[in-house]
Amino acid sequence: TDTEYGIKAQERLDFLTKPPGSLGVLEQIAVKLACIQQNPMPRLGKKTVLVMAGDHGVVEEGVSAFPQEVTPQMVLNFLGEGAAINVLAKQADAKVVVTDVGVASPIAEHPSLYQKNVRRGTRNMVKEAAMTMEEAIEAIEVGIEIVTKEIDKGATIVATGEMGIGNTTPSSAILACFSGDELERITGRGTGVNDAGLHKKQQAIRTAIEINQPDVNNPLDVLRKVGGLEIAALTGVILGAAAKKVPVVIDGFISTAAALVAYKLKPETKDYIIASHISQEPGHKVMLDMIGLQPMLYLDMRLGEGTGAVLAFHMIEAATRIINEMATFAEAGVSEGK
C-alpha cells in the first residue's frame, strides 16, 4: 500500500467540519482504503462476501452442538438465500459467493456454487494430520482463484465467511500453536456446545497438537495438521485479495484464524485486512491482538458465515462517504479549533 495517499486522505479529513480525529475508526478506515486504492478519496464500489464451506474429521470426537449433515444443508440454505448471511448481505448490497472446498458429502450443481472440493472433509486431527501439505496448498489456491475471479468480475471490497460444523475446534488449535496460550483461555463454545462438549473440544485440541507436533515456525505445517479446508481457502482469499490490492474484511473467529495464518505467511497482508466484529469466542480477541487489528462491532455474535463482516460494510461505507461527501471548514464557513 502507498502511505502517500493515506497522508493526503488524512489532510482532507482534517479539513472537514469536525474536530480532527473525532470520527475515530472511520477516519482510520478511510486512510487505510486511500493507501490500498492509491486514491485520497477512496470509494467502496462492489462488495462481495466469499463463503467457504468444509467439514472436519474431528467432529467424531463430539466437539460440536450440530451434526455434520448441517454443513451441506446450510450451503443449500445459502444458495436458497434463506440464511443470515443472505439477509445481511442483501441489506448491505453485497453479493454472496459460496464455494464447496471440503464438504463431506456431494452438493448438487447450482449456478451460484463454486464446486472446488479438494477432499470430502479433513481427517480427524486427533488421530493424524487433518490434511496433507498438497491438500492444504490446493485449498489455499482455491481461495486465491475464487477471490481473483470475483475481483476480475468487479469486486472492489471482499469479505470472508465460512460454514463448517466443528470449525471453531481447528481455529482454536491454530491459535494454540501460534500463541502457546492455555487451551482453557482460547477455546470457546462454538455455536453452543455444553460443558461436556467444551471439555471434549479442549481434549481433542490437546491430543491433536501432541500427536501431530505442528512446527509453529511453519504456518503451512500448522494449517495442514490442525486446520481445515475452508480455513485454508480463506487464507487464500486473504492472500489473493492483498495481491490484487483489494481490501478484505474478516468476519469472526474462524476467519481470523485464516487471517492469522495469512499474516504469519506474509505480514504485509495486514495492510489489506479490516477487522469487523468481536465474537463470543474467547480466543478471538487474542488473535486480533496478535495481528494488530481492532474490531468495530461488539454484538456478541457467534454465527460465522461472514455475518459480522457484512455488517461492518456499513461502517466502511460510512468512512468513504465521510471523506467524499462532507463539507470542509472553508466551504461551510465554520471556525476551526485551537
Next chain:
Amino acid sequence: TDTEYGIKAQERLDFLTKPPGSLGVLEQIAVKLACIQQNPMPRLGKKTVLVMAGDHGVVEEGVSAFPQEVTPQMVLNFLGEGAAINVLAKQADAKVVVTDVGVASPIAEHPSLYQKNVRRGTRNMVKEAAMTMEEAIEAIEVGIEIVTKEIDKGATIVATGEMGIGNTTPSSAILACFSGDELERITGRGTGVNDAGLHKKQQAIRTAIEINQPDVNNPLDVLRKVGGLEIAALTGVILGAAAKKVPVVIDGFISTAAALVAYKLKPETKDYIIASHISQEPGHKVMLDMIGLQPMLYLDMRLGEGTGAVLAFHMIEAATRIINEMATFAEAGVSEGK
C-alpha cells in the same frame, strides 16, 4: 412495553436457521422492538434523528477547544447538509431535524429548522445555576413537542443528536452528581481540549457543584443547575418517544447524560432506549452501566451530532431484517442442534 410479544419474537428467532442466540445483540434488539411495537415481527420504518442545539455560559472558563460561534455555524452546516450527521443520515436513509433550543446568537429562518430558543445559552454554572427550573422544564417540553410532532409525521424510530460548544462539561457534571465518581475518572477531552483545558474543565465542574449544590435526589435540580438547554431538550425527546411507544437510539456522551436524567425521572423509559456507540469520553461507559445499556459500536468517536446513533440504525435494521426475512429450520430443511 409488552413482554408477551418479546417472548413470541424470541420463539421465532429460535426457529431460524442459526444456533439459538448466535446473533447476540441483534436478537436482543429484535426482541426489544417486538415488545415496544407489540409485534413479534417488528419493522423499522421511518428513521429520524433529532439534533438539539444549545450554548453554554461555562465556555467562558476555557473548557472547549472551539469558540462558541461554532454552534450556530454548525447549525447552518446541518441545514446545508454538509456535516457528518447529514452524510451518515443520508446513508442510513434517515431524516435530520434540527432545533435551536438554546443557541447564544439568533439563527435565520430555515424550512428545516425548528426555532424553539428558550434562552440564548445557559448561564455560567461556575457562578450560578445554568438555568431556572422554568427554563429547564421549557427545554424538556421543546424536546417532547418536537419528537411528538415527528412521530405524528410518521417517524417510527428516532435518534438523539446535539450540537453545543462546551457541552461535554455539563454532561460530566451531571454524571458527577449522580455517580459521585472522581472527576478525573469521568471528565474527558470533549472534542479535543489539551491538558490545560482538561484541568480547567475539571475545576469548572468542581466549582459548579460546590456553588450550586444540586440535589442528587432531584434529577430536575441537577439538570437545571449544571446541565444544558440541548441536554434538557434531549431528555424531553427520550421521555416523549417512550410516551409515544417509539424506540429512541441514543448517541454519545451528551445524549447519554440526557438519557440518564430521563431514566432517573422515569426508569421505565429504559425499555425504549437503544444504546449505539461507546465514545472516547471516559464517563460514557459509566453512564451506560448506570442505565444498564450495552453499546454496539466501538469506533473511538467523539463528534456527537447523532453520528453514532445513525450508524447504529444499520444494526437495528439488520435485527428487523433477520426476524422478518430469514428461513426457519423447517423451511430450509436444516437439522437442529442438540
